[in-house]
Amino acid sequence: MGAAFEKGRVVIGLNAAIVALDGFEPVFLSVSEQGDAETEPGAHVLGLPYGSFNPLQHRTMEIAVRGFVNEQTGLSLGYIEQLYTFGDRGRAAAALKQDEMHVVSIGYLALSRMSDDHPLGAFWRPWYLAFPWEDWRAGEPDIIKKEILPRLEEWARGIEAGRARQQAQDRVNICFGSDAAHWDEEKVLDRYELLYEAGLVLEASRDGRPAARIWSDLPRFGEPMIFDHRRILATAMSRMRAKIKYRPVIFDLMPPSFTLLQLQKSVEAISGNQLHKQNFRRLVETGGLVVATGKMSSETGGRPAKLFRFRKEVLLERRTAGVRVRP
Amino acid sequence: MGAAFEKGRVVIGLNAAIVALDGFEPVFLSVSEQGDAETEPGAHVLGLPYGSFNPLQHRTMEIAVRGFVNEQTGLSLGYIEQLYTFGDRGRAAAALKQDEMHVVSIGYLALSRMSDDHPLGAFWRPWYLAFPWEDWRAGEPDIIKKEILPRLEEWARGIEAGRARQQAQDRVNICFGSDAAHWDEEKVLDRYELLYEAGLVLEASRDGRPAARIWSDLPRFGEPMIFDHRRILATAMSRMRAKIKYRPVIFDLMPPSFTLLQLQKSVEAISGNQLHKQNFRRLVETGGLVVATGKMSSETGGRPAKLFRFRKEVLLERRTAGVRVRP
DNA sequence: TCAAAAGTGTTATCCTTACACCCATGT
DNA sequence: ACATGGGTGTAAGGATAACACTTTTGA
Numbered sequence: 001m002g003a004a005f006e007k008g009r010v011v012i013g014l015n016a017a018i019v020a021l022d023g024f025e026p027v028f029l030s031v032s033e034q035g036d037a038e039t040e041p042g043a044h045v046l047g048l049p050y051g052s053f054n055p056l057q058h059r060t061m062e063i064a065v066r067g068f069v070n071e072q073t074g075l076s077l078g079y080i081e082q083l084y085t086f087g088d089r090g091r092a093a094a095a096l097k098q099d100e101m102h103v104v105s106i107g108y109l110a111l112s113r114m115s116d117d118h119p120l121g122a123f124w125r126p127w128y129l130a131f132p133w134e135d136w137r138a139g140e141p142d143i144i145k146k147e148i149l150p151r152l153e154e155w156a157r158g159i160e161a162g163r164a165r166q167q168a169q170d171r172v173n174i175c176f177g178s179d180a181a182h183w184d185e186e187k188v189l190d191r192y193e194l195l196y197e198a199g200l201v202l203e204a205s206r207d208g209r210p211a212a213r214i215w216s217d218l219p220r221f222g223e224p225m226i227f228d229h230r231r232i233l234a235t236a237m238s239r240m241r242a243k244i245k246y247r248p249v250i251f252d253l254m255p256p257s258f259t260l261l262q263l264q265k266s267v268e269a270i271s272g273n274q275l276h277k278q279n280f281r282r283l284v285e286t287g288g289l290v291v292a293t294g295k296m297s298s299e300t301g302g303r304p305a306k307l308f309r310f311r312k313e314v315l316l317e318r319r320t321a322g323v324r325v326r327p
Numbered sequence: 328m329g330a331a332f333e334k335g336r337v338v339i340g341l342n343a344a345i346v347a348l349d350g351f352e353p354v355f356l357s358v359s360e361q362g363d364a365e366t367e368p369g370a371h372v373l374g375l376p377y378g379s380f381n382p383l384q385h386r387t388m389e390i391a392v393r394g395f396v397n398e399q400t401g402l403s404l405g406y407i408e409q410l411y412t413f414g415d416r417g418r419a420a421a422a423l424k425q426d427e428m429h430v431v432s433i434g435y436l437a438l439s440r441m442s443d444d445h446p447l448g449a450f451w452r453p454w455y456l457a458f459p460w461e462d463w464r465a466g467e468p469d470i471i472k473k474e475i476l477p478r479l480e481e482w483a484r485g486i487e488a489g490r491a492r493q494q495a496q497d498r499v500n501i502c503f504g505s506d507a508a509h510w511d512e513e514k515v516l517d518r519y520e521l522l523y524e525a526g527l528v529l530e531a532s533r534d535g536r537p538a539a540r541i542w543s544d545l546p547r548f549g550e551p552m553i554f555d556h557r558r559i560l561a562t563a564m565s566r567m568r569a570k571i572k573y574r575p576v577i578f579d580l581m582p583p584s585f586t587l588l589q590l591q592k593s594v595e596a597i598s599g600n601q602l603h604k605q606n607f608r609r610l611v612e613t614g615g616l617v618v619a620t621g622k623m624s625s626e627t628g629g630r631p632a633k634l635f636r637f638r639k640e641v642l643l644e645r646r647t648a649g650v651r652v653r654p
Numbered sequence: 655t656c657a658a659a660a661g662t663g664t665t666a667t668c669c670t671t672a673c674a675c676c677c678a679t680g681t
Numbered sequence: 682a683c684a685t686g687g688g689t690g691t692a693a694g695g696a697t698a699a700c701a702c703t704t705t706t707g708a
Contacts, residue, residue: 010382012337012414012431053414055337055430061414085412085433087339087380087388103382104339104431106412170643261686279671281688302686303678316497588659606698608661629659630705 012053013105014065015229017236018077020114020124021253024265027114027124028233029073033226046125047226048233049073053106065108073122075112079252083107083235086228107232109239111252127237128272130222130230133176134188134237136273148200148221149176155198185272186242192234195221203230241271246322248289251310257293259305260284267323284323289314339380340432341392342556344563345404347441347451348580351592354441354451355560356400360553373452374553375560376400380433392435400446402439406579410434410562413555434559436566438579454564455599457549457557460503461515461564463600475527475548476503482525512599513568519561522548530557568598573649575616578637584620586632587611594650611650616641 018029033047051068058064066077087104114124128135133144149172156168175191177183195201199209202224224230243249250267258266260281268275284290290308298304314321345356360374378395385391393404414431441451455462460471476499483495502518504510522528526536529551551557570576577594585593587608595602611617617635625631641648 010337010339010380012339053337053431055414061412061431082412085388085409087382104380104388174643259687276671277686278673278688283670298679301680302684303680303688305687316501586660603698604659605661605700610697625706628707629657630661630707632660 010103012061013050013227014053014061014068014108015048015050015105015227015232016065016069016077016080016108016110017048017083017233018069018075018110018112019127019236019240019253020112021266021269022114022124022126024269026127026269028127028130028236029075029112029119029122030125030225031072031122045226046130046223046229048229049122050105050227050229061106062108065110069110073119075117075119075122077110077112079111079249081109081239083109083232083239086231105228105232107235109236111249113253113255115255125223127233130225130233131188131192131237132222133191134185134272136183136185137268140183143221144176148195151200152176152194152198155200183273186238188238188241189231189234192231196231201230203228244270244322246320248310248314248321248323250323254310257295257307257309259297259307260290261305263290263308263323280323287321288317289321289323337430339388340377340554341380341388341395341435342375342377342432342554342559343392343396343404343407343435343437344375344410344560345396345402345437345439346454346563346567346580347439348593348596349441349451349453351596353454353596355454355457355563356402356439356446356449357452357552358399358449372553373457373550373556375556376449377432377554377556388433389435392437396437400449402444402446402449404437404439406438406576408436408566410436410559410566413558432555432559434562436563438576440580440582442582452550454560457552457560458515458519458564459549460518461512461599463510463512464595467510470548471503475522478527479503479521479525482527510600513565515565515568516558516561519558523558528557530555571597571649573647575637575641575648575650577650581637584622584634584636586624586634587617588632590617590635590650607650614648615644616648616650 016029020027020029029049030046031049032044034044049069049072051064051072053061053064058067061082062080065080069075069077083106085104085106133141133148135141152172153169156165156172159165159168171190171194175187175194192201196204196209199205200221202220206224222230225233240249244267250263250270253270254263254266261277263284264275264277264280267280288311291311293307293309295307296304297307343356347354347356356376357373358376359371361371376396376399378391378399380388380391385394388409389407392407396402396404410433412431412433460468460475462468479499480496483492483499486492486495498517498521502514502521519528523531523536526532527548529547533551549557552560567576571594577590577597580597581590581593588604590611591602591604591607594607615638618638620634620636622634623631624634
């Protein structure tokens, strides 16, 4: 059972999806990058803060992420967690010159309060500009039925009949589900990957994927990003939406004290749908997730509201300490 | 916002935790490795199948994993998923010579049916030999109250008084919970990491971590493994125990048809606890997860049982298609 | 006839959902 | 007064946990 080590050495790219709330709008920290010279000469494209991992310099990858984010933007990160390691050549590689390709890219999710620091050389960008089909707070976005589904269905029909086509059609249904009740807000990454494979996001054509057909009106669903950064951002969003249900991560985006409606709107901003007011309040209060501070806020436009704070003790108690996001 | 690429290039180690069921005993595929020359001269230690990722050879890391597993053991993997990327120097590195260290190791989980192939140069090893404290099928294992908790508490007391000690004591409580009702079977990795930090698994001393004290009877809780392979195996177990609840992964370990008790015992083997028979049957049947094949099995020792098979259609239907593991 | 496992039925309880309604403030 | 958001009560429905009990086989 030999070690079977070859001399394949690669550069490890670390990428940080840093999420915050601007009011009740989810935002991520982005830097402006020079786009690929051939397909977008001179254009500036959004990117996540990134750097490479040098094991001789950094004891852990997490420390490396904190380091280059601080260098590039001046931000000091709080909560941070690893997302996924992407390693396929076909994607990021195509946008880079052969000799300096960083084939493996590791995504990190970090949570931040927008007000804490003012980033330098970087700016906050609304999430839903990159994923407009993910915002269901005002009902199903028009873009899905009008733009996305017809093109996805055409793409699936273009696959030669048989198992492969059936699977493609199943994927379309699972991801962008026929009726509204079946929308799974956690499938952010699956939906982005599907659009990528169908050639409906700009990154696909930039990476040199063959398009199903030549669109006279090239669909540009959502703002494109450099490399595979939008894929990483989609992973971050998926993780957030899943985790909010069983871990009190939402409080890393909130000020220390808040009203229950502020908390609800923040959860809605992340999960992308609307919640039932009365039940949300009850669940969050009786669940012991928050406690009243005793102070009141009268900035709310109606009756002054009690201010609450997160009850840190829940971290030691309950196996599931998140907020319900249905209905 | 410059790219800020340094010339830090590293080898990427891929490691496969391949899980199967031997009857109702969970097992993983292991290879015998030469232990570290200094601390264990000539000894053979268990390891997971592993290899390195060469982007010039393999299009994706998943393909690379399938490749070297097949080369090393003859096994063709079915279901496979990425677990986590570990990158801290202090650990695997200490066990390797400087010039060929592979600092970043990516863990993969694969599911297999033991009977399908007979692995060559590798063998199936029971999970719970590596993690004896994780098997609660016959109630709380003695080792926890008798061996582990006293030593963890002594370790926590050894930390200088203050926040750090309090946090350590909280961790001990959360991980190995004071009372049986609070045992969280998903915290496999947290528990292993805690034991590692407290110097109570052999890997800790092998990696050169300072022990809290010199044990006259060196605790060897669970079978040690090479590099950080036991950590990867713990991650695999955590993932399995979490995923079984909302995805029908258990069926990748089962034969095509099975009785409901076989299914229950298999779930219990993975989750490590006992389930309520009648309710398990009802949930699994009314949940539409399985359908009767119409055939019967009389090998069960009692009244012949209906044979069931997994209903593949659930993959297209339900947002949560797993099995309850409580109580 | 007994042990072992299969399989059915019923009830109490809890959690969620949905709806109805009152309260306090600013304009 | 009325719009806006804050806050409480309660009843219907569904899911689940706990228990009791019958059936069918092999030894």
